[in-house]
Amino acid sequence: MKSILLNIFNGRIVSPWWILFIDVGIVINSFVIAFVLRLNINLPSYSVSEMVLNCTIVSSLYLVSFLSFGSFKGVVRHSNYSEFKNLIVACFVAFSSSLFINELVGLLSDSWISTPRLALVFHFLMTSMLAFAFRMLVKETYSSLTKKDTSQNVYVYGAGEMGQITLEAIRNDRDNQYRVVGFIDDDASKWNMVLHSIPVISWEKAMTLSRGKQVNLVILAINHISVQRKHEITAACLDIGWKLKVMPSVGNWVNGISNQKQIRDIRIEDILGRDEIKLNLLEIMSGLENKVVLVSGAAGSIGSEIVRQLLRFPVQKIIMVDVAESALYDLQQELLLAHTDSPFEVILADVTNIQRMQEVFGTYKPQLVFHAAAYKHVPLMEQFPYEAIRVNVGGVKVMADLAIEYGVGKFVMVSTDKAVNPTNVMGASKRICEIYVQALSQQNNIQTQFVTTRFGNVLGSNGSVVPLFKKQIERGGPLTVTHKEITRYFMTIPEACQLVLEAGFMGQGGEIYVFDMGEPVKIDDLAKEMIRLSGLKLGEDIEIAYTGLRPGEKLYEELLANKENTLPTHHDKIMIGKVRRHQYEEVNSSINDLLFALKIESNHLLVSRMKDIVPEFKSQNSCFVSLDKVMPER
Incomplete structure (x- = not known):
């Protein structure tokens, strides 16, 4: 069964138009549920034809919005924050349009039986949640199917933007070999916070918990860190027996791509170098321009x-x-x-x-x-x-x-x-x-x-x-x-x-x-x-x-x-x-x-x-040492 599902996911046999079809199906079913929830005992006062007409109008507006924003075009199993945001925006635009048209037609026509405003609100919330849930279900199912049993528990050192990028890169990689069990951060204000369901802890607490979590690897993911601090972290990890890896800063990603394969072993260059040099960029730019x-x-x-x-x-x-x-x-x-x-x-x-x-x-x-x-x-x-x-x-x-x-x-x-x-x-x-x-x-x-x-x-x-x-x-x-x-x-x-x-x-x-x-x-x-x-x-x-x-x-x-x-x-x-x-x-x-x-x-x-x-040229440990004493005739 697992192999069949993997073949379906990896082959991407589901066309984007099928995703659109599912989204529209969610819109229609959500409308019916919202309509029933809102009217409840007053439901008999509305005819089926009126409900169908309102549903058709609202669904059409959502369809136009989905097409305009392209919320159905992403690969569902790889959905990310920007795609989820795009989906919510598309739903909100459709909801706003529905509300506006519903009010406008109601003012212009006495015979028009408008959809209750609360029903439209219920509909928007259910559509957004169900469409989001559909994508998350596919994403998590795929993640579960491709997850390796040999994943290694790791800490990510740095709970800032770079640390979260590292977590996303690890989770999105189908060949992922790491399981992030905690963020380590030097900032005490972040301790006891939870980021993406993962706790942020101090260095001392990480050492205490590491045995129970069977952690022996730390991934350093901080954009701006002094070489001295990097050396201290390296020395501490080596003393404990932890292996240390590094997620390079954005400017050093291969081909500008963030993924788990970018994570590399820490190098001697990382801890023997010095803090970033401040260049006179304006002077260099003017000297090099064109x-x-x-x-x-x-x-x-x-x-x-x-x-x-x-x-x-x-x-x-x-x-x-x-x-x-x-x-x-x-x-x-x-x-x-x-x-x-x-x-x-x-x-x-x-x-x-x-x-x-x-x-x-x-x-x-x-x-x-x-x-x-x-x-x-x-x-x-x-x-x-x-x-x-x-x-x-x-x-x-x-x-x-x-x-x-x-x-x-x-x-x-x-x-x-x-x-x-x-x-x-x-x-x-x-x-x-x-x-x-x-x-x-x-x-x-x-x-x-x-x-x-x-x-x-x-x-x-x-x-x-x-x-x-x-x-x-x-x-x-x-x-x-x-x-x-x-x-x-x-x-x-x-x-x-x-x-x-x-x-x-x-x-x-x-x-x-x-x-x-x-x-x-x-x-x-x-x-x-x-x-x-x-x-x-x-x-x-x-x-x-x-x-x-x-x-x-x-x-x-x-x-x-x-x-x-x-x-x-x-x-x-x-x-x-x-x-x-x-x-x-x-x-x-x-x-x-x-x-x-x-x-x-x-x-x-x-x-x-x-x-x-070069008179100061004095050979050492060389066959030319004799030339420093007696100059041969030419």
Whole structure:
């Protein structure tokens, strides 16, 4: 029997016209009942024909109202609040029309026997209730038939709008695996309230009741919550042994849809990030409005997020340039799904290819450039300095020179904290890029404003420690940490890219903006936290292995932003770095020589040239340490 009913429900063999037919049937039967209830002992004074005539008029008005409002067109088993509201409004409009026509005809015709007003009121109330009850019966029957016996009891943390959206998403999902047994909220005024037949309780009461209700999962559903509070909730859940999941805020729903599948495990990024950044949206909007923007390295972690952030603003077109075919295709498909009318163009090209880049600049004439294309992995660049110079230095030179040639208004280069007193080839290559871009900005008679942005490690970016730890946890470990005391500064990808946009519209050009990276994080502590978030126990389920520092790797990163090496701006998270100025002619000559040497010189000779350009570049744990003591002859 259950399977037969499910086939009927899932096949939607009931046409909307049948729903309309049922609604009209409810109207007619309600009229007869209302008529009998109102007249009672006086019923014989009214003829059947008069009742039928009045019923026909009233039913016709309800039919017209149902057709006008389309109250019958929804899928009944998925009826929601807006559809119920539409039904009530349609009934009320029909009732008002019936009342008005009944009174008007009664005034105009003495022979007309009008329907008693109270009968019309009874009729409206019964019709509304019965039509509503019909939909609820179908909805609840379907919910009961599709409900899984394996549903898990959960608490929803947050009794506000986001918590109620989460409850609705869970209840409306036919594959639902959760049964919400309580809302937890920090607001004492909400305690002991009941929302959608579910009690709102305090954290302490939730812990007391959890054993009896067999709850071991909490879904965090709060739109605006500080990172500190999120960290406290996470720590409390882990201490109790509860698993914690998150319902993303509306802006982060996949394809803008709310459903149970959006609920995800809490990530390390959620509790290591910081509170929402306040952007100067008016300044950014005026800088981007109706502009053609080129983003190089658009398929990378930073470049792709810059593209997503740009799509929030009224840009004319976004030119997405990258040499990584698969990653660029994936980004293209993501944007096509999320933004059907997105103004973007995909360009598969290498930023070091000057002829190809000339073609791109000449065709699209970008007014802003965000240059995020670069090689970034320290050990690999230490092994292959040729590529660090060719792509990082050569790519910046090509793009920056073309920006001047084609009159680009603003050129924003994404740099790294590893460019500060670099100890590896990658950091040194990015410092050379900074020097070149800053030297270019000092030339006379150029309209391009050059801006550099520096920030540290980005949580969740391709190849960073977080995705690596996730993979190692999935494989059962061990998690590899290079040194027990190694520390790094972290920020989330959206946070970094929002600050890039903000900094991009500050100043007059030539500045190197550095970001406040917050407090340093020990990688060992990060690994332990990720193990806990995965529901595993260190030493029992999984281990941490210490592998030693990699070539070019620092134990502690330089502090990017302090009063000694920065100047403040109007944004408390963005400072201007104090760096030595360089003459363009000297820098340009050195970089041209370096790029030419790629064709003829060994890695050691190339790195020695880098150390000439960046005297503070002192190698650590690297085969190039000897170059800091004795410079080889060329």
